[in-house]
Amino acid sequence: xxxxxxxxxxxxxxxxxxxxxxxxxxxxxxxxxxxxxxxxxxxxxxxxxxxxxxxxxxxxxxxxxxxxxxxxxxxxxxxxxxxxxxxxxxxxxxxxxxxxxxxxxxxxxxxxxxxxxxxxxxxxxxxxxxxxx
Ligand SMILES: CC(C)(COP(=O)(O)OP(=O)(O)OC[C@H]1O[C@@H](n2cnc3c(N)ncnc32)[C@H](O)[C@@H]1OP(=O)(O)O)[C@@H](O)C(=O)NCCC(=O)NCCS
Numbered sequence: 122x123x124x125x126x127x128x129x130x131x132x133x134x135x136x137x138x139x140x141x142x143x144x145x146x147x148x149x150x151x152x153x154x155x156x157x158x159x160x161x162x163x164x165x166x167x168x169x170x171x172x173x174x175x176x177x178x179x180x181x182x183x184x185x186x187x188x189x190x191x192x193x194x195x196x197x198x199x200x201x202x203x204x205x206x207x208x209x210x211x212x213x214x215x216x217x218x219x220x221x222x223x224x225x226x227x228x229x230x231x232x233x234x235x236x237x238x239x240x241x242x243x244x245x246x247x248x249x250x251x252x253x254x
Pocket of ligand 1: 149213214215216219220221222223224225226244245246249250251252254
């Protein structure tokens with residue numbers, strides 16, 4: 122099965138590709154739908170992995186909003202200063218049909234490659250064993 126992976130700034134993708142990405146984020150759940158497109162367009166990079174012509178996995182290097190950063194920091198009990206951790210790895214989602222092929226690793230690595238050596242944080246549920254792996 123051949124796959125292709127693309128990573129660039131949201132504005133460099135077509136509106137159809139951005140819509141495709143947004144749909145995948147929604148499928149993954151755990152997001153506040155209001156304002157999602159704006160948050161998505163402010164990301165540093167979106168990553169789309171296609172299997173043949175079908176979107177199989179996504180990830181992003183996000184620029185978290187201050188209020189969100191503060192909430193996450195307080196709830197995790199970890200300092201997350203923007204100067205040290207300007208980015209967040211997020212919106213990692215693999216469509217069920219494509220799971221178990223290490224695509225989560227591929228899209229996460231690609232997103233992380235866009236951080237220019239600067240700090241990145243990420244959050245996951247404590248029981249999400251696949252994401253932790
Ligand atoms: C979490 C998710 C992205 C993982 O993608 P995936 O295609 O299922 O997993 P991968 O094939 O990329 O495997 C990644 C690693 O997890 C391991 N893994 C996969 N499923 C696992 C499970 N249920 N339990 C434990 N480990 C698991 C794999 O063995 C692999 O580790 P390895 O490289 O050491 O062998 C995917 O299940 C998903 O989209 N879930 C719903 C959305 C989500 O939870 N996103 C993350 C939010 S933080």
